[in-house]
Amino acid sequence: xxxxxxxxxxxxxxxxxxxxxxxxxxxxxxxxxxxxxxxxxxxxxxxxxxxxxxxxxxxxxxxxxxxxxxxxxxxxxxxxxxxxxxxxxxxxxxxxxxxxxxxxxxxxxxxxxxxxxxxxxxxxxxxxxxxxxxxxxxxxxxxxxxxxxxxxxxxxxxxxxxxxxxxxxxxxxxxxxxxxxxxxxxxxxxxxxxxxxxxxxxxxx
Numbered sequence: 283x284x285x286x287x288x289x290x291x292x293x294x295x296x297x298x299x300x301x302x303x304x305x306x307x308x309x310x311x312x313x314x315x316x317x318x319x320x321x322x323x324x325x326x327x328x329x330x331x332x333x334x335x336x337x338x339x340x341x342x343x344x345x346x347x348x349x350x351x352x353x354x355x356x357x358x359x360x361x362x363x364x365x366x367x368x369x370x371x372x373x374x375x376x377x378x379x380x381x382x383x384x385x386x387x388x389x390x391x392x393x394x395x396x397x398x399x400x401x402x403x404x405x406x407x408x409x410x411x412x413x414x415x416x417x418x419x420x421x422x423x424x425x426x427x428x429x430x431x432x433x434x435x436x437x438x439x440x441x442x443x444x445x446x447x448x449x450x451x452x453x454x455x456x457x458x459x460x461x462x463x464x465x466x467x468x469x470x471x472x473x474x475x476x477x478x479x480x481x482x483x484x485x486x487x
Contacts, residue, residue, distance in 0.1 A: 283297070284315055286341070287350050287351070288305065288360050289448070290360060290428040290466050290467075291413045291435065292406060294317055301331075301350030301351050301352060302331070302354075302484070303328050303351045303354060304329045304348050304351075305326065305350070305362050306325075306329065306365075307321040308347070313343050325399045327363060328358075328363065328364055352484055353484040355437060355483045358426065358467055358468075358481050359466045360406075361405070361406035363398075373395070376479050377395060377398065378391070379479035380398060380470060380474040380477070380479075381393070383476055383477035384470045384473050384474070405468035405469060405470060415464050415465060416465050416469050417465065418462070419461070420438075420459075420462070420463045421459060423438045423463075423465065424475040424476050425439050425475070426481040427467045427472050429443070429463045429464060430464040431463070431464075438457065439483065442455065442456065443456075
């Protein structure tokens, strides 16, 4: 079993569960298909599992490491964004929503995605490469956002909080009407959700 699934904390884990999306952070594995790095690029992307007639063998030597996600909301929580190659329409929609939701950076539509990637990279990890979090009111969070409660990741969806697992969402809790929570999804991505980007969420949500 390969270590190639990503959880909402951005960690790369081993699990027999399959993913609905794949993604890329650069070449993270060695010739024995062992993960040696957390990332190699500032561009963390989310890709479709199947693109035209292209076929890849997972963790081939000297090529990018295929990572897998339960759903797009999980990928966003980890700090990934849509790929401009295989998901161009989604990537453009995300860029527009990100710009609309984050005017404080002073960017316009001509800004390169690399500039946005720099912001995302600052929001993903602390200086010690731990998951970066922030605090927000539970009532302010849009659908698709992940929060941390008692060391677990919960998805915000309407009036519920749903416990993440590699196989889907398990325990469902009633969403509190107020109170501060620890947010896992990077803040500029949360702002993009508020501005109209709706991430794909596992169908059992």
